[in-house]
Amino acid sequence: MKKKVQIGAKEMISLMVLFEMGTSMMSIPGRNAGKDAWIAILISTVLGAMLFVCYGSLHRRFPNLLMTQYCRTLLGKRAGSTLAFLYIVFFLYGGARDLRDTGILIADRTLQHTPLTVICGLMVVLVMYVVYLGIEVAGRTAIIMLILLLLLGLATNILILLAGIVDMGNILPIAEHGWQPIWQVVYSQAVMLPYGEMVTFAMILPTLKKEYRANGIGISAILLGGLLLSIITLSNVLALGEDVFKRATYPLLTMISKVEISDFIDRVDVIGVMSVIIFDFFKILIFYYAAVKAAEDVLRIPYHKLILPFGLIMLVSCVLMALNYQDHLQTGELVLKWLFPIFAVFFPILLLIVSWLRKTWNKKRG
Template identity: 30%
Template structure:
């Protein structure tokens, strides 16, 4: 596998953490205080990522799926490790469903859903088949585009005079409870807990000693960017912020300068397509590499097409509508019963076991 530079690691980590959050917004349940929830989640997310990095340093040269067999033994550790590639393939399916729903309801109204999803999956398979170097170069291409679009959006919103600071007030009108509910469990696990996936790539970085600094920097910057998105959306919509399914997409529809620069919702679609695409590519690459390492296969490419096909089937069949997809499956099932154990509980137990074993030695 080719080695990646620390800059490439930064780009894919930053864009991965933006993911679908950049268009769905963050912390709608907290209403006007969603931005506070994002800042707290980012702060706690840094500590969670430090746990992952500590595990990397305590298991030198090993990837995420190799930590568990190394510390728990083959019979216990291998089945646990297999859960991660399975989860990654499932999450790709969820993002495909996100793309399917948004693109079909915003720009391609009459296009068959299988065409939208199929093209997206084909691009994922092509990039994963190309290897880690192609994935990392994609991050280098996407990062300046995302940042440039963000700056243009901020300038145009300011020029449209639709943002009003008083919509952010009063701060903590309903106390800390709504904010803390957005922070845990979904705020910490989404984006920040998902960063555990990069434990599959940290061993392939040219300068492993800089992994912690680069990952923490990317985490802080992505957290700040999502916070700014929330602040902009809330300053425009106020209490209505929590009622929008795609608040950041809706926000772009309000840009109007001289009745000439208008209807820039395409920016929102481009945001989602770029960040979601890179996120899916990283997830799928980690999944097939994880399966390869656990089964001692010679190469991972033979797994790409079956894994992508499985994700496509999941994306087309896992939910009947957007409400079921997001509120029922994501918030009520996936986050508390899958993400919390796999992103918080298992790594913490693994850290304790690893520390105890090394202390005994």
């Protein structure tokens, strides 16, 4: 008999925090709010936690089912299978976008003369290997990586303070242009990236050990990750100023590159690049794992047989999805504003409403 895969609270929280930070550390969602971006992230974190309650509630009603499975239970075989297939495409697309983001970062900062296809291909091979080992291995690795990254982050912040590049005046006055610009980026950027993407964990929550509550785990992870992301954003604004913060391609790396203490400590940006790559790796991994598990359920093919073809699909999609970096960014803005809300908000709420109606109907009949 096949052993049931189960992971504990620490593993799940670590995976969620790493996923949440992911590409958010690199791009900083809500940057259009300028020096108030950290406020937009805090607001989005609260909204993201509320959104996760929807995913957690569905898991509570169907604790042993993947999202693709209770899609069919609630919507019927034909409509449910169609929606499940769309989620496969959604997961693959999300992973491919993040893979391209990471590849561009590595090509720009460390391997300038290496083709993007080669960089992304190596990343995909590593992702496929970890998925082959299983989500339990990924969870245990996530705990170690999260602790390491938190320690590196603490050390980096200490170096930034010692370098004397922090100016408290850079965040004043708070909400100088009112609250409208803040709320605007909350809707268009900061909620969907990364909190709307947490719908991916609807494919992983069934592996959570039954003594833990999904909502408690998810909300804890979201609040922790949101707080960390807000602190990182605030540090960027304090060190760079609003103008550089908004214009920099990678604000975090720009900030870290400014650290220089007595000609003894410099080039700390290597730590930043390494940290971002690790965060991004886990985000790509989780998107990829969700896509493979969803396809296993829909196509009735063991997920180990899907690892290689799905890795190739993700790699090809990553390379072909945009002509250049600017095109990639513009497409991303449109996707976050119009496509992601459909999969992250509309469909899950629809499923929750149908679930509630069916439960109410069954009670009346009983």
